[in-house]
Structure formats: structure tokens, C-alpha cells
Amino acid sequence: MNTAATGSSGDVHRHFDGDSVVVARGDIMSGAVDDETVLMSAEAGRYYGLDDIGSDIWRRLQTPVRIDDLCTALAADYAADPKVVEVDVLALLEKLHRDNLIDVTP
């Protein structure tokens, strides 16, 4: 799973855990171009590309969801190892959070 973000790479700090609830921010525009979903942060004027799995996750983030529940659902839907899914999902969420594309509570 890849995000081809146009931002710089950053440190990974854990801002959340399995109980946190995440949701896509309302001011993020998105749309499909080829097999990717292009996101635009209107506030920062930056653009991101999500591949097909990232795009699926972005769709699921349109309503608030508990991270553990998100991972469980993805592992089931993709018949994937839940541990691998968790690592990948958290990495993606970190990037989305760092670039202010999602809100996290708490």
C-alpha cells in the first residue's frame, strides 16, 4: 500500500491507538484519476495520491470509525494477516494525520 504524498517524509510518532476514532476531514477534496484517488487539502494546497487499497481505506474513513474495527474489517475483506494490516493501516493513518487529512479522537 502506498501513498505518494508530495510532502516530505517525517518521523513516526504514535498519536493514537486501537481505540481511537478516525474520520476524514470534511475540507478534503478527492476524485479518481486512473487507478488512484487524488486528494487535495484546500487549506495547504497540497495533493496526494492513494493507490487502490489506500482509496478503499479513504472511503471507509468518510464516516468515523474505530481503528481496531477498521483493521478487523480490512483483514476480513482482503483475507489478510491482521497483524500486517494493523501495521500498514497505522502507517497510512500516521501520514494522513501528519498532513492534516484526518481527525482523530482522542
Add this chain to the structure above:
Amino acid sequence: MTDAVLCGLRVAGDLSLPELLPWTGDDRAPDLTIRLGEVPPIAEPVCGGPLLQVAADGSCRFEVAAVAAYRVDAGGREITIAPAVDSDSPDVRVFLFGTVFAIVCFRRNLLPLHASVVKIAGKAVAFSGASGAGKSTLAAAFLKRGYAILADDVAVVDPAAPGRALVWPAMPRLKLWRDMMDGFAFDTDGLERARVQLEKYHLPVETFAPEPVPLAAVYHLVEAREQRHEEMRLLSGVEAFLALDRAVYRRQLGLRLVGKEELFARSRAAASAVRSVRLSRLVSLARADAIVDQIAARETAA
């Protein structure tokens, strides 16, 4: 006095526009009216810069002091021009078909691209790039090989046509600097200059495609410094989007007029409807024919 067609719009007015083809369509009322008249400054612009201001009602004022002041109404239907020179001067039309027409396009849900467009195998193929990147030169190379031109320098795209982006033909001419005219052995004698003081010429084009054509591909021209950096690479996803977004003509102006979200929507729609190719090459007239061959082969096969 004028009853002409520009990008599918019926254009009427009291300013002579010799570069446009006459209107041969239905008897609708003009889509765009161009008149000579007063263009007073905007008392309290909501935004703007040194040359262009936007009024609260959405109308725009653009001025190049030595040439003319232009006003475009909020709907992109009426243009008023107050020339500082003879109204027949080509200088007046340079900015009319540049910034001013860009305003009209943004207001009319269109997407102007900084690109020249040729027709290959029944489809429109655009070459985008900054000034000096070689768009018009590449279009001229295609012209020499018998291909038809749809637009030069500013290409108007309707991004909302379902499932495709449509290119609307502009006018049958290329704008070429003197050295390119000489390089292609085009005669500059008797040709109008784009601006009286500049060595840029309007070359009339005989093979012109007067009907709108779906846009199949956009080649984004980049100058390679060395042969090993040359490439013709298909872009997709966010890369394709970014390349197209950067190719928007007068992009900052578009942002001001329609806002980030709307511009994103138009750019994304266009990017998803076309193939985007990054064309990085050594810029040399001698190589132009080889590039024409490569692109023509790709587009005929696609």
C-alpha cells in the same frame, strides 16, 4: 461588424477580429459580445493585483497600460475594451485572446490549458509547457507534415463532457518567434506581428480542424539537459493530475475566479479523461521531426 466563432462560441461585436473564422452555425444570439467602450477602475475590488482586479459583482478589469483596459462581466458573456492605441492594433488582441479570454473560459465552466493542440488519427493531442518549452514549435513541426491544428498556446477544454474532455478549436494560426519561423523556412514577409514591438509572428494555418475533438493525450514538454535524461513516460494517478493542473493557463487567475475546489474538480475531470505523458527531450529543431514520428506512432496505435 464581427460575427465569428471562437472555441464554439458565437462572437459578435464592433472590434474587427480577422484571425477568427466567420460564424457558420445556427442563428442563436451571440454567446460573447466584444465592444469598445469605457472601462473605469473598480472602486473597491474584492481581490486583485497590479494588472487585474475583481469586483464584488464578479466582473473583472485587466489592463496593460500601453495597450488597453478590458472588462469582462461576471458571466463571461460581455467584454468591453478601452484601447490606449488604435483599436485595430494587434496588440489589443494579444491580451484579448490571452488573459481576457482565460477569464471568459473560467467563467463559462471551461478549462484553458497552456498548450498547442494537433489532430492525429481523429483525436486531439495537446502539447503543454511553459513559454519557451516548445509547444508552438512542435505544433509547427506537425503542421509541416500535414497535420491539422486545433489551437496554439491557449487550448480550451470542456472537462465536463461525459467520459471525455473535448477540445474546442480556437483559430487557424500559430504564434512563432522569428528564429522558429526561419528554422522552419516560413516567410515572415507581410505577416502580422503578435505585438508591434516583438519579433513574434502570426502564421496563418491552412490545415485547421474547425470542429471540437475529444482530447486523447497531453504531452507535458520538459527540456532535458542531457540525452540520458530524455524520456517519454506515461504518467498516472496523482502525477498525471499534477501535470495537468500545472498546465492550466493562467492558473492563479483561475484559482481566484472559481476557487480551489472547483478548479480541482475541472483539472481532475480532465486528467482522468486523457493519457498524460511526460516528454523530456533535448530541445533542438533538428530533432523535431523524429519527435513528430514518435508521437504520431504512439497516438495512431493508442
Add this chain to the structure above:
Amino acid sequence: MSGIFWLASYPKSGNTWLRLALQSLEAGGAPVRFDEDKDNWWERKDRGRVGGIVSSRPFFESHLNVESSDLTAEEIEELRPQAIIAWAEGENSPIIKTHDAFLSSRGTPLFPDGSTRGAVVIVRDPRDVAVSFADHSGLSIDAAIDKMADPGGMLAGGTKRLANQFSQRLPTWSGHLAGWLEAPVPKLMVRYEEMKTDMASVLAKVAAFVEIDAPAAAVARAVAATGFDKLQAEEDRIGFRERAPNCRQFFRRGVAGGWRDTLTAEQVGRIETDHGAMMRRLGYEVSA
């Protein structure tokens, strides 16, 4: 409006090197990347204060909403300051590079009153400049010396094909420097030769002047990140945008005093005759 800091110099005097070092320092000493994204440097909100070069056409066009290739040279000269003012309005003390002379050909400041906070004026021994300038532009050394003595000299000018930058006025090496050193703005002068021997100290001085945080560790990292080997490798990887069409490589190993091995006595004599007064003023030793 808080005003712009200019990094001002005659070409081939170490301006790009300093700009990259400041950019690295601003990011805590991060490695430099020559991204093509940085083309629209004034639009990127996350770029930090160090930007690109002010003579960029796209910069001008995005603030004036007009195609610059449709304008005459006179119109461009009159409008460039207006583009700067329009941009500076919304900015927090950006740090921008320039090779333009301080004054336009009409004798008015290209860099408008009120939008300048200060200028870092970077100087280099003109004898070394001549060698480097010749290399960079594909000129003979004699032609480079002519250009440095030409009151009508221009950079990126006179080419038939449009460059992505405007022509920049270079009214002789001495005249260019005099213009900046006499500009009515706060100034800091730095020497290329000092950058070669002690970049850390120069970088710290410049950082203080332009108000970038400069903890010692970050300065050390920024110096390391912009050593010539690193810059050459990066240029190789990606192809550096600033390079002129005839120049094979932008980052060649700059040597201070290398002119002694390259210039003939006659060439040295010409440069010292042309620019002796300014050289002495700046403390460069002139041969007897």
C-alpha cells in the same frame, strides 16, 4: 508586510550554494533535494522562508496574471517591482536569490522601497568568477572577462529561445556590486572565500542576519549536506534546473584562488584594470 531578504550576487559567486545551505539549515540540517516540485516555490505553503530566484517568469506571471512573453522589455522592467510588492504582501520575510542589479536600466530600484528587509551580498574574487563564468556559460575566458566589463551585460539575455527567467542586468562586475553595496537597505556582505574555509561560521552569521534559528548541530549538518560532493551527486541524479543550456555541470569543484592556475598574466591584468578599485575596496589583493 515584513519584507524580503535578498541573497544578491553577481553570477558564480556562491549564491546557490548559500541558498541551499540556508534551506537545509531551516530544515534542521536536512539533505538537499533538487525536486522539480520546487518550480512553483512561491506557492508551496510548507516551503519555509527560503525560496527560489526572483527573476523567474512563472513567479511574475502568477502575480500579474499575464503572459510575460507578450510584454515588451520596458513593460517587464516596470512591472517586475510590482510583482514583488504584490507577492511580499502575504509573506513572512522570505529569503530570495537574485542576480539582478539593484537598479533597473532606468535607474530606479528593481527591488522596491518598503519590500526589502535586507540584503546578503555575496562576493567572490572576480578572477575566480571569470573562470567559473566562462565554464558555466560555455564562453572563452576572454569573452567572460569582456562580459564582466560590459556595462550592458545581461544574464539569460540575448538568447533567441525564451528562458524560464527574465534577463538579469549585470552592469559590469564592479557596477553590480557597487549597486548592491550602496543600496539603501540593511546589508551583510559575505565572501565566497570565507565560505570555502569556514562555511559554518558564514552560515551562522547569515542565519543571524536573516533570523533563521542556527543551533550549532544544525549548522554542522547543513554544511555537511551542502558539500560539493553531495551537491554534485544530487545534480547528477536529477539534473539541476538552474543550469544554463551550455553548462555540463552546475556544481563543479569551486576552488578559491584557482584562477592562478588558469588565467594568463594578460587576463589577470585585464581583470585588475577593469575592477581594481572595487577589488581593493573589498580587500582582494591586486598583483603589483
